[in-house]
Amino acid sequence: MINTSYKELLAPLPVSLLCKNMENGEVYANPACLSMFGAERQADTFGNSLVFYDVQSRQPLTAEQHPFSLCNGQDTLHLEVRVKSNFKNLNCRIEGKKVTFDGQPWVVLHVHSLQDNDITGTQTTYSSMANHLAFSRLLSGISSQLINVKTEHLDELIEKSLGAFGEFCGVDRCYLFQFSDDKTSMNNTHEWVAPGVLPYKDDLQNVSSNDLPYFDNTIKTKNVFKIDNVDDLPDEAALEKEEFKRERIKSVLCVAVHINDKLFGFIGCDIIGSPYSWREHDVRYLKLIGEMLSNTLESVTNRVSLQQVTTALEKANEQLAHQANFDGLTGIANRRQFDKSLEKALKRGTRDGKYISLLMVDVDHFKHFNDSFGHSAGDVALQKVAKALDSCCKRTDDLAARYGGEEFCIILPNTNQEQSLSVAQEVMRAMAALNISFEPSLGEGILSVSIGKATLKCDASITNAQLIDLADKALYRAKKDGRNCIASA
Numbered sequence: 001m002i003n004t005s006y007k008e009l010l011a012p013l014p015v016s017l018l019c020k021n022m023e024n025g026e027v028y029a030n031p032a033c034l035s036m037f038g039a040e041r042q043a044d045t046f047g048n049s050l051v052f053y054d055v056q057s058r059q060p061l062t063a064e065q066h067p068f069s070l071c072n073g074q075d076t077l078h079l080e081v082r083v084k085s086n087f088k089n090l091n092c093r094i095e096g097k098k099v100t101f102d103g104q105p106w107v108v109l110h111v112h113s114l115q116d117n118d119i120t121g122t123q124t125t126y127s128s129m130a131n132h133l134a135f136s137r138l139l140s141g142i143s144s145q146l147i148n149v150k151t152e153h154l155d156e157l158i159e160k161s162l163g164a165f166g167e168f169c170g171v172d173r174c175y176l177f178q179f180s181d182d183k184t185s186m187n188n189t190h191e192w193v194a195p196g197v198l199p200y201k202d203d204l205q206n207v208s209s210n211d212l213p214y215f216d217n218t219i220k221t222k223n224v225f226k227i228d229n230v231d232d233l234p235d236e237a238a239l240e241k242e243e244f245k246r247e248r249i250k251s252v253l254c255v256a257v258h259i260n261d262k263l264f265g266f267i268g269c270d271i272i273g274s275p276y277s278w279r280e281h282d283v284r285y286l287k288l289i290g291e292m293l294s295n296t297l298e299s300v301t302n303r304v305s306l307q308q309v310t311t312a313l314e315k316a317n318e319q320l321a322h323q324a325n326f327d328g329l330t331g332i333a334n335r336r337q338f339d340k341s342l343e344k345a346l347k348r349g350t351r352d353g354k355y356i357s358l359l360m361v362d363v364d365h366f367k368h369f370n371d372s373f374g375h376s377a378g379d380v381a382l383q384k385v386a387k388a389l390d391s392c393c394k395r396t397d398d399l400a401a402r403y404g405g406e407e408f409c410i411i412l413p414n415t416n417q418e419q420s421l422s423v424a425q426e427v428m429r430a431m432a433a434l435n436i437s438f439e440p441s442l443g444e445g446i447l448s449v450s451i452g453k454a455t456l457k458c459d460a461s462i463t464n465a466q467l468i469d470l471a472d473k474a475l476y477r478a479k480k481d482g483r484n485c486i487a488s489a
Contacts, residue, residue, distance in 0.1 A: 006101055018047060018109040020068045033111055038087040038274035046085065053082040053195030055091065055167075060196065071096030071107045080114065084196040088274040090114070091170050114170070135285055138168050143292055155190065158293060162267075163192040165289050169282070171269040172197045173249075176257070176293065177204075178265040183220070184209050186265065197272065200247055215240050215254075219266050223256040224283060229275035244270075251276040253283065257290045259298045267293060327402040329379055330386035338401035338409055342464050345397065345413040349458030357420035357455040359410040360471040361389060361427060364448045364483040366406035369438055381436055381447060382406065388430040392423055409471070417455045417488070424451045424486045450478040454489035 007028065010017055016033035020026070027047030031040070039046040052061040061081065063069065071077040077096030083089065091114040099106050142161045158176060166174035176190040188204035209216040214237035218225045227233060228251055230244045244252065247270075254268030267290040325337035333341065342358070349356045363369070363385060370378040382402075389400040389408055399411040410427070412420055427449070436447035452475025454467055470489040478487035 016111040016113075018050075018111055020047075020107050020109075022068075022072055022105040022107060036088075036111070036113060037083075037085045037090065039085060042086070046087075049086050051084040051196055053084065055080050055082055055195075058082075058195040067094050067096060067109055068107050071109065072098060072105075077109075082195045083111070084194075086273060088276075089170075089172050089194055089197065089272065091167065135168065138164060142289070154296070158190045158296075159192055161289065161293065162190060165285070166192050166194065166269060169269065169285065172272045173200075174267075174269040175201070176265060176267050179263060183263065189265075198247075212240050212243065219254060219256055220263065225252065225254040225266075225268075226278050226283060227252045228277045231275075248272040250274050251278070253278050253286055255283065255287050255290050257294045257297075259294055264294065264297065266290075327386070330383050330402050332386045332390050332408075333399055333401035335401070335403060338399070338403060338411070339464060341399045341401070342411055342467070345411055346458055346462060346464065346467070349413060350460050350462075352414075352458075354414040354458055355416045355455055356458050356467070357412040357415040357417070357423075357453060358467050358471040359412065359420065359424055359427065360403070360452045360468075360475040361385075361408040361410065361449050362451075362475055362479070363406040364450055364479075365438070369447065372438075384434050384436065385431070385447075385449070388434055389427060392426045392430055409468075415455070420453050420455050421486070421488070424453050427451060428484075428486065448484035450475060450483045451486045452476065452478050452489070453486065 010019065010028070010030045013030060014032055016036045017030045018033055019028045019030075029037075029039070029043065029047045034040045034043055034046060037046070052067055053059065054061055054065075061067065064073075067077065067079055067081065070079070075098065077094065079094045079096070081092055081094060083092045093112040093114055095110040095112070097108055099108055142164055145157055145160075162174040162176065166172075172194050174192045175188055177186045178189045179186050186204075186207050186209070188201045188207075191199055191201040193199045214234075215225055227244075230241055230250055230252070233241045233244075244250075249270040250273055252268065252270040254266045256266050257264045267286060269286065325334060325340075326332065327334040345356055348354075363382070366378065366381075369381065386400065386402060386408065389410060393400050393410065395413075397413050401409050401411070403409045410423065412423060415423070428451070431449050432446065434447065437445065438447040439445050452471050452473065454470035454474055456462055456467060456470070474487045474489040478485050481487060
């Protein structure tokens with residue numbers, strides 16, 4: 001056992017000391033240290049239950065990296081760590097030194113808490129002001145990152161913000177919950193945990209309000225849920241007490257988060273192992289973080305909503321533009337689009353000194369076809385004809401359009417007489433390949449078309465109407481010649 005005189009020497013000291021005999025491995029924590037961690041009733045086992053974590057890597061310090069081992073290998077030690085105990089977990093600064101007592105080697109660690117959660121009534125005005133200033137700097141740093149955050153980085157930054165707040169306050173967990181639209185359930189959307197603390201985010205999904213009725217009512221009506229000691233919860237909070245004990249929560253603080261004046265969820269933090277008396281500024285700090293996240297979420301939500309509206313409008317405009325320029329039955333360009341495209345092609349051809357050709361295509365005896373097979377069959381036939389004509393437009397500026405009824409046009413910019421004849425012949429072959437049975441047709445018992453074509457050298461004096469009139473007259477001759485043929489202007 002430890003030398004009684006050594007224990008008596010350390011016991012009355014007002015500083016938190018953790019000592020280890022490097023020969024027999026025995027660890028002793030003085031009363032101040034036990035009090036700081038709330039472990040007075042288990043003094044004998046407290047020292048050996050401690051786990052030290054590196055604050056940067058969040059990994060446990062073991063073997064040669066353990067504070068006792070580090071200090072044993074050097075004269076003095078200065079280290080910042082997260083200390084996990086079976087009671088309270090604290091961010092601490094450790095100052096260590098090797099000493100010899102009664103001929104035995106000892107390592108003595110002076111353990112300073114880096115947050116004031118363990119200070120009961122001794123906090124000075126200066127330390128309180130310093131704490132508030134430090135929090136203001138923290139808030140400013142988080143705010144600068146949250147301003148104009150991109151949607152894809154939002155989740156990462158929220159958890160980073162929760163972590164910064166959690167480390168500053170020295171709590172074990174910090175989290176954000178979102179209520180369902182009907183407010184009957186909640187999801188843990190973001191969570192930060194201190195090193196060595198078990199996360200519960202995956203477990204806390206689709207939690208029914210009926211599972212935590214006392215909490216649900218309190219957070220929705222009072223906007224704050226503050227419990228210093230879970231053991232002191234009233235009888236009606238039996239379900240809450242059971243859940244908190246499952247997560248080893250001893251003290252919990254949550255505040256509601258609103259977006260666009262509607263309840264969104266809540267932000268919270270908790271301490272495991274030992275009770276803690278939440279102070280006024282603890283609540284205020286958490287509210288400020290909650291309001292900051294609320295403003296960010298509101299901004300992102302509004303931004304996303306605006307983007308959704310913009311996208312919907314763009315899609316609606318595209319649909320309107322398509323409806324305005326394309327035929328509803330056949331899917332190819334309509335008369336309106338045909339007129340605009342022809343005028344544009346004439347202007348471009350005039351500027352470049354090129355030829356332009358126009359094919360007017362009429363389905364032979366289509367009225368008879370409709371009377372024989374019905375309008376539904378007629379619509380299907382027109383759709384097939386339109387697709388065949390469109391397939392004959394090989395260049396990006398060629399355009400097949402429904403001119404009206406069973407009449408179609410093909411605009412062929414930069415196309416001379418010989419080239420336009422080649423396209424017209426391809427149209428005839430495409431129609432034959434459709435093989436739409438129709439006995440009255442002259443095309444060997446299948447539905448056929450007549451084509452009139454016109455070709456002109458583009459000139460500023462040429463109008464849409466003139467070129468259309470030429471092609472229309474050629475189409476009239478093709479019909480007069482017996483249909484199922486091509487005629488040129």
